[in-house]
Amino acid sequence: MDARRSSISCEVDFEKKGRQISFLRLLYSDNKHAYGMVPVPIAVIANGEGPTILLTGGTNGDQYEGQLILRRMIHELDPKSVSGRIIMMPALNYPAVLAGVRISPLDDGNMNRVFPGEASGSPTLAIANFVDSNIFPLCDAVMDLHSGGSMCRYIPCVYLCRVNDPELMAQKLAMAEAFGASLTVVVGATATSASVDLGAANRHGATSISTELGGAAGVSPHTLEIGTKGIYRVLRHLGILQPDAADNPPEKTRFVAFGDRPAGNQVYAPVSGLFEPYCVLGDTVEEGQVAGCLHPRDDPARDPVEACFPSSGFIVATRVPAIVQRGDYLFTTANDISRDEII
Amino acid sequence: MDARRSTISCDIDFDKKGRQISFLRLMYPDHVHDAGIIPIPIAVFANGEGPTILLIAGTHGDEHEGQIILRRLLQELDPSTVSGRIIIMPALNYPAVLANQVISPLDDGNMNRVFPGEADGSPTSVIAHFVDSVIFPICDAAIDIHSAGTRGRWIPCSYLCKSKDDDLNRRKLAMTDAFGAPLTVVVGATGSSGSVDRAGADRHGIATISLELGGGEIDPETLALGGAGVYRVLRHLGILPADTADSSNADTPATRYVAFGDKAGSNQVFIPISGLFEPYCTLGDTVKKGQAAGCIHPMEDVTQASVEPEFPSDGIIVRRLTYAFVNRGLYYFTTANEIARDGVV
Numbered sequence: 001m002d003a004r005r006s007s008i009s010c011e012v013d014f015e016k017k018g019r020q021i022s023f024l025r026l027l028y029s030d031n032k033h034a035y036g037m038v039p040v041p042i043a044v045i046a047n048g049e050g051p052t053i054l055l056t057g058g059t060n061g062d063q064y065e066g067q068l069i070l071r072r073m074i075h076e077l078d079p080k081s082v083s084g085r086i087i088m089m090p091a092l093n094y095p096a097v098l099a100g101v102r103i104s105p106l107d108d109g110n111m112n113r114v115f116p117g118e119a120s121g122s123p124t125l126a127i128a129n130f131v132d133s134n135i136f137p138l139c140d141a142v143m144d145l146h147s148g149g150s151m152c153r154y155i156p157c158v159y160l161c162r163v164n165d166p167e168l169m170a171q172k173l174a175m176a177e178a179f180g181a182s183l184t185v186v187v188g189a190t191a192t193s194a195s196v197d198l199g200a201a202n203r204h205g206a207t208s209i210s211t212e213l214g215g216a217a218g219v220s221p222h223t224l225e226i227g228t229k230g231i232y233r234v235l236r237h238l239g240i241l242q243p244d245a246a247d248n249p250p251e252k253t254r255f256v257a258f259g260d261r262p263a264g265n266q267v268y269a270p271v272s273g274l275f276e277p278y279c280v281l282g283d284t285v286e287e288g289q290v291a292g293c294l295h296p297r298d299d300p301a302r303d304p305v306e307a308c309f310p311s312s313g314f315i316v317a318t319r320v321p322a323i324v325q326r327g328d329y330l331f332t333t334a335n336d337i338s339r340d341e342i343i
Numbered sequence: 344m345d346a347r348r349s350t351i352s353c354d355i356d357f358d359k360k361g362r363q364i365s366f367l368r369l370m371y372p373d374h375v376h377d378a379g380i381i382p383i384p385i386a387v388f389a390n391g392e393g394p395t396i397l398l399i400a401g402t403h404g405d406e407h408e409g410q411i412i413l414r415r416l417l418q419e420l421d422p423s424t425v426s427g428r429i430i431i432m433p434a435l436n437y438p439a440v441l442a443n444q445v446i447s448p449l450d451d452g453n454m455n456r457v458f459p460g461e462a463d464g465s466p467t468s469v470i471a472h473f474v475d476s477v478i479f480p481i482c483d484a485a486i487d488i489h490s491a492g493t494r495g496r497w498i499p500c501s502y503l504c505k506s507k508d509d510d511l512n513r514r515k516l517a518m519t520d521a522f523g524a525p526l527t528v529v530v531g532a533t534g535s536s537g538s539v540d541r542a543g544a545d546r547h548g549i550a551t552i553s554l555e556l557g558g559g560e561i562d563p564e565t566l567a568l569g570g571a572g573v574y575r576v577l578r579h580l581g582i583l584p585a586d587t588a589d590s591s592n593a594d595t596p597a598t599r600y601v602a603f604g605d606k607a608g609s610n611q612v613f614i615p616i617s618g619l620f621e622p623y624c625t626l627g628d629t630v631k632k633g634q635a636a637g638c639i640h641p642m643e644d645v646t647q648a649s650v651e652p653e654f655p656s657d658g659i660i661v662r663r664l665t666y667a668f669v670n671r672g673l674y675y676f677t678t679a680n681e682i683a684r685d686g687v688v
Contacts, residue, residue: 021646041645064667068621071640071649090645098642100668153560216560218665221622276411277563295414297441300384300433301364304418321493322407322561323443 004030004107004122008130012044014087014138019079020044024130026094028106028123038106040094040127042087043074050084051140051238054131054206055231057089059111059144059196060103061096065213066145069227084240087135092196095123100217102149112144115199132199141175141238142200142208145227148215151328154317155281156226157183158253159210160342163201169343171207178237179209179230180250185316185334186257186342209234216320255342256314256334264311266329267291271305275324279315279331287312291331294324309333347371347450347465351473355387357430357481362422363387367473369437371449371466383437383470385430386417393427394483394580397474397549398573400432402454402487402539403446404439408556409488412569427582430478436467445492455487456536458543475543484518484580485551486573487539491558495664498626499568500526501598502553503687506545507532512688514550521579522552522572523595526661528679529602529687552576559665600687601659601679609656611674612636616650620669624676626661630654636676639669654678 006028012020023039055073057066070090077086091097093111095104103110109124117128136142148154158176163169176184193202200206211230214223233250235241258265269275273294279285286309293304313333324330349371355363366382398416400409413433420429434440436454438447446453452467460471479485491497501519505512519527536542544551554572557565575595577583603610614620622637624630634654641647658678669675 039643043645062668064619068619068640068667071619071645072621072638074645075649216665217667218559219621219667220625222625224621274407274411274414275561276415276566277561280562280564295411297434298382298384299366300386300414300417304414318560320560322411 004028005120006123006126007120008126010042010130010134012042014044014085017046017079021074024127026123026126030106038094038123040089041091042089044085044087045077045079045082046085047079047082048084050082050240052085052087052138053141053143053235053238053240054087054089054135054139054200055143055145056092056196057145058091058093058097059146060149061093061099061101062149062217063147063215064217064219065147065223065227066211067091067097068219069145069224069231072228073231081241084238085138086235086240087139089131092127092131093124112195115194115196116203131196132203136200136204136206139200139204139206141234142196142206143231143234144196144208144210145213146210147213148317148320150217151320152317153215153281153320154212155183156213156223157181157185157211157316159185159187159197159212161187161195161197161201161210163198166343168201168205168207172201172209173342175207175234175237176209177253178234178250179211180233181211181226181230181253182251183316184253184255185212186255186337188257255337255339256316257337258334259311261311265313265333267307267309267331269294269324269326269328269330270307272325273297273305275319275322275330276304277318277330281315281318283315285309285313285315285333297323347373348463349466349469350463351469353385353473353477355385357387357428360389360422362420364417367470369466369469373449381437381466383432384434385432387428387430388420388422388425389428390422390425391427393425393582395428395430395481396577396580396582397430397432397478397482397485398488399435399485399539400488401434401436401440403489403492404436404442404444405492406490406558407561408490408558408565408569409554410434410440411561411566412488412573415570416573424583426584427580429577429582430482435470435474438466443493455538458537458539459546471543479544479547479549482544482547482549485540485544485549486576487551487553488556488569489553490556491662494559494666495662496557496559496626497555497662498526499556499565500524500528500554500661502528502530502555504530504538504540504553505532506541508548509688511545511548511550515552516687518550518552518576518579519598521575521595522554523575524554524568524572524598525596527598527600528555528661529600529682555662600682600684601661602682603679604656610658610678612652612654612676614639614669614671614673614675615652616641617670618642619667620675622663622675624660626663628660630658630660630678632656
């Protein structure tokens with residue numbers, strides 16, 4: 001048992017119509033929080049009859065696109081336009097969000113690795129458990145909004161994680177297509193159910209997808225627009241919002257997947273140094289092609305060391321910081337797959 | 344006098360022909376460096392007759408573009424093609440470069456604020472003094488390569504900091520034209536701030552330009568643009584022959600000249616509250632005074648109203664921060680206004 005025990009209470013009435021903006025009260029007694037609580041934001045917008053969706057941002061604290069999109073939606077959505085229920089948690093791992101870092105400074109917990117959590121575990125576990133036991137059971141659909149964080153940048157894309165149930169997989173695919181990112185990354189069913197996405201799908205049968213909307217610890221108007229439009233299209237697809245004739249039909253998404261070989265789709269830094277990339281996001285590359293080179297940071301008389309792509313593919317993610325350690329990955333590639341292969 | 348005294352020695356023979364890659368030996372007897380030296384990289388390529396240029400990067404340690412461009416140049420340059428001398432310092436504030444931060448971890452020294460430095464001052468000040476007293480006197484020109492560092496981004500640009508000497512300004516202008524960045528920022532002849540160009544090179548009558556080559560995320564396009572521009576300046580000065588086969592373009596791209604307004608802060612979007620910043624604009628956008636620049640969402644309380652800072656004047660966005668988590672007091676965007684080339688000198 002983890003010594004850092006905490007517990008959660010919540011005053012949101014999930015059955016009430018209208019807009020509620022509140023917070024989970026995370027009780028956690030450490031040197032800083034002994035006489036207060038950690039307020040994890042939550043909003044519920046409910047009206048009429050229809051499905052329930054949970055939208056999460058800030059699962060990793062240094063991924064800002066989802067946090068910003070949901071903070072805007074909380075204020076922008078008119079409850080009268082809703083048929084069903086939209087639950088929004090724009091800062092799921094709130095201690096990590098406030099610290100601007102990936103994992104929680106309270107317990108080093110990565111929110112996307114701990115589901116279903118523990119009711120009275122450390123803060124990250126307690127938040128996960130509250131979501132898993134109180135919110136997932138209400139949900140028909142779940143969308144967890146990620147990005148590359150401080151270390152990485154993605155082509156804005158949907159992550160479609162495979163599940164064994166073909167019917168659920170068909171619903172997930174329809175949701176990914178409704179989101180309409182230019183790219184959909186299909187991830188094998190090998191992953192555990194410890195993530196938000198697979199926790200919701202595998203244990204509660206919710207139709208879930210994730211997104212990777214950019215990264216580099218920043219945002220651009222472009223990535224925010226891709227994310228916002230995609231979420232609204234998913235809400236219309238589920239019938240929670242009415243169809244909007246003005247909305248452009250989603251662009252046809254390109255489906256890609258990673259290879260089977262472990263790390264066969266990633267370029268690792270063979271030595272530490274200052275990284276000079278030769279390629280950018282979206283480039284098509286060949287096996288053995290030089291991805292970039294690592295300049296020694298101390299002695300410029302030493303030759304730089306080149307890093308090569310271990311397989312052919314299409315660059316979907318790149319390293320952001322120029323200073324790299326041996327073992328950091330510099331590029332991630334994926335390969336096209338046909339839509340028919342997905343289910 | 345600073346208590347953190349240090350000294351420098353150097354085994355480079357600046358008059359020797361050929362390629363020398365070595366380091367300045369910075370003696371700094373603190374807990375870590377007592378039994379050794381701090382080796383600050385320096386390379387010299389000399390051949391035939393011609394002018395001398397100093398190429399600097401790593402003035403700020405977390406600005407990586409110039410460090411990469413000069414490390415590559417140092418690997419690539421054939422000394423037999425040189426007429427004159429090229430001195431390369433790819434990691435000028437080496438302690439800051441190793442620590443990947445703007446200022447030196449040894450003395451909190453900002454290399455671009457300490458010129459002309461001190462012979463036996465703290466490490467940053469001693470490096471500046473070595474450059475000012477040993478290298479600048481043998482130089483005709485210099486380029487100091489900056490970027491916005493790890494947390495911002497510039498439209499790749501030359502910085503032409505005007506001196507009070509118009510002849511010198513004309514030589515600087517010819518260098519920025521030869522560099523051919525998409526943008527040249529012209530800064531007025533204000534007082535010395537300890538910078539490499541104003542407090543250092545200008546005093547020696549050296550034609551110096553600075554560069555702001557991107558920042559935030561390294562990309563091959565900015566590196567190529569910077570590398571090609573440096574080669575064009577070397578050809579412009581006659582240090583490399585006009586027909587050098589290298590990565591630079593045959594034609595020099597045209598540059599657009601811009602300047603900042605006179606009033607302090609009038610070209611900056613100030614962040615009035617801390618929070619998550621949602622930008623409405625991006626680099627290169629033309630904006631109007633009063634236009635909303637973005638929206639700051641308070642971090643903690645999602646019921647609290649968001650705040651929209653505005654652009655204080657018309658202009659083109661030349662610099663932005665790239666991170667989302669902002670604190671009160673930051674300048675998120677910098678704008679500038681186009682000026683005619685005739686108005687530069």
